[in-house]
Ligand SMILES: CCCCCCCCCCC/C=C/C(=O)SCCNC(=O)CCNC(=O)[C@H](O)C(C)(C)COP(=O)(O)OP(=O)(O)OC[C@H]1O[C@@H](n2cnc3c(N)ncnc32)[C@H](O)[C@@H]1OP(=O)(O)O
């Protein structure tokens with residue numbers, strides 16, 4: 001049976017390598033795990049829910065190519081390991097398991113994480129800590145212990161999955177703060193760990209649909225509601241994040257470290273989803289020689305091409 005896993009990469013790209021993917025049993029992490037395993041890599045998937053991990057590993061192992069260029073591949077290439085990345089002890093045990101059972105850790109993908117929607121003013125201290133501990137501190141534990149367990153002496157490549165938060169992340173500010181922390185940590189690690197031949201980069205996904213991701217939001221239409229902020233005018237797929245992760249892990253990215261690649265259909269350079277209700281305007285606190293014109297209503301403009309056509313017509317009519 002032909003493999004069900006689609007990839008743009010050479011089939012033996014990661015043969016003999018070992019990866020750890022946190023949150024590798026669902027959504028984006030599952031797509032990354034499938035693609036790495038299809039390319040010959042052995043992948044340890046780690047998260048809190050043992051059953052999810054075990055069924056994902058069994059399903060993925062079942063769909064993988066069984067040989068490459070006629071040479072047999074190990075039939076089992078995905079291995080579950082229960083681990084809450086908020087626990088330093090459990091993270092240390094994960095890295096120990098990978099080295100003792102699989103012999104090495106070539107790649108680490110810090111993908112496990114998440115948050116909930118809430119304005120900052122309503123986030124409880126417990127909720128704040130849950131998000132920071134998972135996304136920032138959990139990533140730090142994984143980085144530190146992968147380094148000590150293997151990468152310090154043997155090198156490696158790391159990808160941290162963050163979010164598109166270049167314009168802030170109103171509505172989910174706790175995660176925006178945590179992921180901005182991870183992005184900065186990535187730059188520091190890229191410099192501190194370059195002598196160990198460790199490359200480390202981030203991927204910033206835009207709005208990527210999967211059933212498990214969508215299930216975290218009370219309204220099933222939440223993801224579709226963001227279409228107007230995405231120049232690509234569709235949601236992203238987990239496989240589109242996976243391709244970028246495989247590229248960054250691969251030798252094709254041998255000269256890339258400390259950077260962030262957005263996988264977002266152009267969202268990062270476009271508009272914010274956050275709509276600001278019209279109000280009186282900030283008070284003018286300093287004396288100005290200029291008198292501002294009376295404030296009109298701040299309405300959402302139509303598509304820019306129409307606005308520019310109208311302006312061009314106006315200009316022509318005045319010639
Ligand atoms: C107009 C345009 C709109 C555009 C909208 C775009 C929308 C798309 C956004 C795309 C960007 C990002 C997408 C994603 O990341 S999708 C992937 C999402 N996946 C997850 O989030 C999964 C993992 N998440 C979690 O595990 C948890 O959410 C979390 C890490 C936050 C907490 O883990 P924990 O298991 O510890 O959680 P608890 O249930 O114990 O909660 C601890 C306290 O946290 C507070 N909390 C938790 N959930 C909520 C909630 N839904 N609302 C408010 N507060 C919450 C709370 O204080 C918890 O303590 P208590 O239960 O004791 O009160």
Ligand SMILES: NC(=O)C1=CN([C@@H]2O[C@H](COP(=O)(O)OP(=O)(O)OC[C@H]3O[C@@H](n4cnc5c(N)ncnc54)[C@H](OP(=O)(O)O)[C@@H]3O)[C@@H](O)[C@H]2O)C=CC1
Nearest residue numbers: 023026027028047048049084085112113114207208212213
């Ligand atoms: N989908 C999207 O639009 C975007 C997603 N992202 C990020 O991408 C990553 C993957 O999300 P996605 O696949 O979409 O959503 P999912 O909800 O499917 O994936 C989240 C994964 O994180 C794991 N996880 C959560 N908390 C922990 C923890 N404490 N320890 C270990 N694992 C944990 C979960 O497994 P378990 O429950 O078993 O622990 C789950 O597998 C997340 O970090 C997410 O925030 C970023 C931008 C956009």
